Amino acid sequence: MEATASVDNAAQAEENKLKTMKEEVIAQPSVDDIQGTVGTPFVENAKMSMRNVNVYYAEKQAIFNVGLDIGKNEVVAMIGPSGCGKSTFLRCMNRMNDTIDICKVEGSLTLEGQDIYDPKLDVVPLRARVGMVFQKPNPFPKSIYDNVAYGPRIHGLTNRKAELDEIVETSLRKASLWDEVKDRLHAPGTGLSGGQQQRLCIARTIAVSPEVILMDEPCSALDPIATAKIEELIAELSENFTIAIVTHSMQQAARVSNRTAYFHLGKLIEVNDTEKVFTNPEHELTEAYITGRFG
Amino acid sequence: MDTSTLFAFLALLMAGAFMLGRGRSLAQASNAGGVRALNSLPSYYGMLTLLWCGIPSLAVLGAWIIFDDLIIHQLLIQSLPQEIRNLDPTELSLRINTIENMAASGMGANAEPYIQNAIVTLERLQKTSGYALTGVALLVAVMTGLWGWTRIQPQLKARNQVENAFKIILLSCSCLAILTTVGIVLSVLFESIRFFSMIPITDFVFGSEWSPQMAIRADQVGGSGAFGAIPLFVGTMLISLIAMIVAVPAGLMAAIYLSEYASTRVRSLVKPALEILAGIPTVVYGFFAALTVAPMIRDTGGIIGLSVSSESALAAGLVMGIMIIPFVSSLSDDVINAVPQSLRDGSLGLGSTQSETIRQVVIPAALPGIVGGILLAVSRAIGETMIVVMAASLAANLTANPLEPVTTVTVQIVTLLVGDQEFDSPKTLAAFALGLMLFIVTLGLNFLALHVVKKYREQYD
Structure with a gap:
């Protein structure tokens, strides 16, 4: 008898716990209630403008009606829980989603007023103008020099060895990697440490002189010291480039960006100046996320 | 009982x-x-x-x-x-x-x-x-x-002892394969040593004339036999070379198409079709070579004024190449698929086209694996027997002209050992010496292939 009673009690307690948890969940505003984006998604001197963007993976919709501007020489951070569509959105901005067969993008995405999903547009120059740095460092199995020279070579930026040398050196300097690798430019790029590899990938991207750099969680595979170097680098790069960065680290977003966009389940909830987002968020979902209630 | x-x-x-x-x-x-x-x-x-x-x-x-x-x-x-x-x-x-x-x-x-x-x-x-x-x-x-x-x-500690016992049972099973190999090598080796005690090894390895006829009676016409293996190895190399010229580009490009361009639907149709090619018995390829391809080449040659033998190296090599295509393509397909998507993304993200990405990033990254696969295919071509028995000649011509008939090591081994043979004449024992040489060559190639694949494997990852 006693044993049964205690089991019953335990079951009761479990049920109560579940109930409270459910109530908590219900207490949060449901995503379907959100009408548009709060804050300042649009700016005056936009380098890239996205309006009414919907993205589908086969039948499943991943991005719902998102509108966002990336201003010239601005760093925009995109944050949000896993699976909220921030990487998908970033990959739309240089048509990297074209490599996924089932992915379909709707809406208007423009780079300096030019529709980047125009069927007549060639993606090759587009991707040269909008470069991308990936989550995992992905140097090519070539030498450090050839990694950086890869982009300039395929775009025919120069035929002269001296000019190419110069491009490689400036790019490596801008990526603050030059001093570490100048004596072994012909060693394989894959032999560098993780942080150096990621800076090599950044150097490779800026070697084609893009206007916009998209960064997809560039520090998630790196240790804190390497991360600090990359963050420093982002600050320097923002003088010359427009940067959109997806990150899981809210501290990183707070440190490197001018504006922060918060995504939730495929919708853009709030865009505001970074300081405002982290000190005085407008939307309760944003507040819930940055205070660590979920995510 | x-x-x-x-x-x-x-x-x-x-x-x-x-x-x-x-x-x-x-x-x-x-x-x-x-x-x-x-x-x-x-x-x-x-x-x-x-x-x-x-x-x-x-x-x-x-x-x-x-x-x-x-x-x-x-x-x-x-x-x-x-x-x-x-x-x-x-x-x-x-x-x-x-x-x-x-x-x-x-x-x-x-x-x-x-x-x-x-x-x-x-x-x-x-x-x-x-x-x-x-x-x-x-x-x-x-x-x-x-x-x-x-x-x-x-x-x-019953559990530990049972685990150990199973380990030993598994080990002895794997030893079985090794011991068999050792047994085969030794049996070939001993017969070869007997052969080399009758015919000097230098005559065999460096001799350029092959006519393995031994007089049965002392007064018989028919020479004392010449056992120079060079024409056989040159013939083997010639036919293998032709085969690789056919198989490597076709197989590699098929693999690139299948892994990089083909849609899922096309891939699900083409890949099994290629594998059917691998399932055709070599003897069927053999009569395809002897009865269809060889006369075709001879007739085509005749039209443009070339005299082509009906047992030309070209016919055997072409058909052997077709046989090896699925071998090359499936090995290359595997290594190309193993190149991480992140490398392709990196290259595409820099604004290179799909073919630039394949030429500059995917193929260089997969190259060690591809080279390894090709070397394995070469050793398969060298050891291939049935096609050449049916389509290649028996005449040991020392030539590099693919339109002339040549013979191969495997063909000669078959001819030497078919029928009733006396196992104390150099004519029969030569087969073992040839087998040993062939084994050494293919073993060396396989060794090289595995080494190449292994050495460069961690290049990307």
Whole structure:
């Protein structure tokens, strides 16, 4: 008898716990209630403008009606829980989603007023103008020099060895990697440490002189010291480039960006100046996320 | 009792040992306070008893079967009359053979008396051996099984011992393949050494004339034979080269198309179709080469004014190349697919086109694997026999012209060994020397291929 009673009690307690948890969940505003984006998604001197963007993976919709501007020489951070569509959105901005067969993008995405999903547009120059740095460092199995020279070579930026040398050196300097690798430019790029590899990938991207750099969680595979170097680098790069960065680290977003966009389940909830987002968020979902209630 | 009944009995005993061992561990566990007091689960104690019961007995059985014949042989010789035993060894073994054959077929009724006696002795010996084997095997099984059973205690680390026993069983199975290889190499090696004692090794390796005709009688016309292997190896290389010229580009490009461009639907149709090509028996390729491709090449050559032999190296090489296409394409497909998507993304993200990405990033990254695959394909082409037997010539021409007939190492091995042969003439033994050389060449290529693949494997990751 006693044993049964205690089991019953335990079951009761479990049920109560579940109930409270459910109530908590219900207490949060449901995503379907959100009408548009709060804050300042649009700016005056936009380098890239996205309006009414919907993205589908086969039948499943991943991005719902998102509108966002990336201003010239601005760093925009995109944050949000896993699976909220921030990487998908970033990959739309240089048509990297074209490599996924089932992915379909709707809406208007423009780079300096030019529709980047125009069927007549060639993606090759587009991707040269909008470069991308990936989550995992992905140097090519070539030498450090050839990694950086890869982009300039395929775009025919120069035929002269001296000019190419110069491009490689400036790019490596801008990526603050030059001093570490100048004596072994012909060693394989894959032999560098993780942080150096990621800076090599950044150097490779800026070697084609893009206007916009998209960064997809560039520090998630790196240790804190390497991360600090990359963050420093982002600050320097923002003088010359427009940067959109997806990150899981809210501290990183707070440190490197001018504006922060918060995504939730495929919708853009709030865009505001970074300081405002982290000190005085407008939307309760944003507040819930940055205070660590979920995510 | 015959051996299969004996095996059945042993299996029964082993099952019994399992139950007994498990039972004893359970009994001891209940004394010691439940199953948790045991070091291992009860079934491990059962399994350990089973192994103790089975393995020694099976080992005795195996050893008995191996040495049984030898011992009976010796005893039989001992029982023969003195004058027979004094015959020279070859003659004696011939007699023993006769006795054994007659005993097996039961036709000894009209034979000489000493043979009839010997047959009786042999049958008696074999019968005794059978009984003794049954007795010994079962006795050993029961004894060792019982011993294992008495060892069962809660502290006994049955689980670890069973794991070790399984490791050893698995190890011995893998040794089987290695030992077979060693056996094959040794058998070829010894015959080759006999060959090289008759024909100097330098004549064989550096000689440029191949005509393996030996005079059977001293006064016969037909030369003393020339065993220079160079024309054969040149022929083999020529045909393999033609095959690779066909197979490498076609296979590689098919692999690139399948892994980089093809949609899922096309891939699901084309890939199985390529694999059907790999499933065609080589003998079918052989008559395709001999009856369709070779005459076609000869006729085409005739039209443009070239004289092409109907057994040209080109025909055999082309068909062999087609045979190897699926081999190259499936190996390359695997390595191309193993190139991480992140590298492709990196290259596409810099604004390169798909073909630039493939040429500059994917292929260089996959190159070690592709080279390894091609080397494996080469060693397959060199060892390929049936197509060349049917489509290549027998004439050992030393030429690099693909329109002339050439012969290959494998063709010559087949010709030398087909039919009734005397195994003490260099003509027959040459086959073993050729086999050895071929083995060394393909082994070297495989070794190189594995080395290349391994050395550059971690380049990306």
